Amino acid sequence: PPPPGARPHRAGKMAAAGRAWRATALLPAWRLRAPRRAYSTAAGGGGGGGRLLLGAAFALGGGAGLYLAARHRLREHSAAELPAGNLQLTLYQYKTCPFCSKVRAFLDYHGLPYEIVEVNPIMRKEIKFSSYRKVPILLANAGSPLQLNDSSVIISAIKTYLISKRNSLEEIVSFYPPMKTVTEQGKEVFEYGNKYWLMLDEKETKRVYPVKEVRVEEMKWRKWADDWLVHLISPNVYRTPREALASFDYIVREGKFGTVEGFFAKYMGAVAMFFVSKRLKKRHHLQDNVREDLYEAVNEWVKAVGKHRLFMGGNQPNLADL
Numbered sequence: 415p416p417p418p419g420a421r422p423h424r425a426g427k428m429a430a431a432g433r434a435w436r437a438t439a440l441l442p443a444w445r446l447r448a449p450r451r452a453y454s455t456a457a458g459g460g461g462g463g464g465r466l467l468l469g470a471a472f473a474l475g476g477g478a479g480l481y482l483a484a485r486h487r488l489r490e491h492s493a494a495e496l497p498a499g500n501l502q503l504t505l506y507q508y509k510t511c512p513f514c515s516k517v518r519a520f521l522d523y524h525g526l527p528y529e530i531v532e533v534n535p536i537m538r539k540e541i542k543f544s545s546y547r548k549v550p551i552l553l554a555n556a557g558s559p560l561q562l563n564d565s566s567v568i569i570s571a572i573k574t575y576l577i578s579k580r581n582s583l584e585e586i587v588s589f590y591p592p593m594k595t596v597t598e599q600g601k602e603v604f605e606y607g608n609k610y611w612l613m614l615d616e617k618e619t620k621r622v623y624p625v626k627e628v629r630v631e632e633m634k635w636r637k638w639a640d641d642w643l644v645h646l647i648s649p650n651v652y653r654t655p656r657e658a659l660a661s662f663d664y665i666v667r668e669g670k671f672g673t674v675e676g677f678f679a680k681y682m683g684a685v686a687m688f689f690v691s692k693r694l695k696k697r698h699h700l701q702d703n704v705r706e707d708l709y710e711a712v713n714e715w716v717k718a719v720g721k722h723r724l725f726m727g728g729n730q731p732n733l734a735d736l
Contacts, residue, residue: 500556505551506531506550509532509669511550566640567606569736570612571587593607611633632734635726636733639734642711648687649707650704665683
């Protein structure tokens with residue numbers, strides 16, 4: 415049975431697919447404000463107004479074209495590509511977290527049904543069962559319950575499970591052991607050195623990656639999204655106290671928290687993320703106008719995909735696209 419607070423999610427509904435494909439699932443669904451000049455210069459705009467509805471999102475994902483292509487590909491997936499029907503998934507998430515959005519995009523694209531538990535970003539009581547205190551957390555039951563941590567590990571492990579019939583999900587997860595490291599700030603964290611690899615045999619690898627360069631490219635851009643692109647999101651969403659408060663108002667409304675919980679989540683979360691965004695801006699040496707860094711990253715991605723491919727994966731998205 416689903417845990418308390420879980421909501422059923424059916425990937426077959428195209429509305430869900432549309433939500434998951436916003437900006438290749440990295441940008442939350444609210445308005446981004448950008449100076450007219452900045453957008454015209456960096457994103458190829460034609461000098462329109464400064465208020466852009468997901469302007470960066472449309473540039474990043476190709477906007478409606480990406481959604482339509484994704485919808486077409488989603489319909490083409492055959493039942494044979496799906497795992498055994500006993501795979502039960504529960505995703506613990508913050509709805510607007512880019513790492514959680516990435517996992518949702520992956521699950522939606524592959525037509526995998528899952529339950530959603532929205533985690534209060536301040537109290538986090540929904541994940542009190544876990545010593546791992548970040549989201550996303552995916553609980554997967556394919557005969558025995560498993561907890562998968564880290565968005566890239568989740569995606570690599572489930573993708574391997576969809577392709578390979580040789581190993582159980584439990585065995586596949588064991589191929590991604592966490593390694594304890596210490597950050598520059600002296601904080602102990604867990605890393606997964608092989609999290610961008612799919613654990614396939616030689617025959618399976620050749621089927622998924624006809625040439626070595628395809629695999630190398632996919633891994634490179636998955637890492638780029640985690641190490642660079644994702645860190646541009648918070649400084650752009652929480653630029654000012656007003657924007658931070660508006661963002662958390664959306665988070666609280668979508669999360670359907672109680673009155674008291676919602677109040678603390680909204681105001682404490684907004685304050686916390688405003689200062690986090692400033693720290694990220696300093697740590698990653700972003701420009702004063704953080705929109706410029708976002709647009710440059712968008713342009714870098716578009717250039718890498720090129721003019722002759724629908725996706726980086728060719729005619730259909732690969733894990734870098736998702």
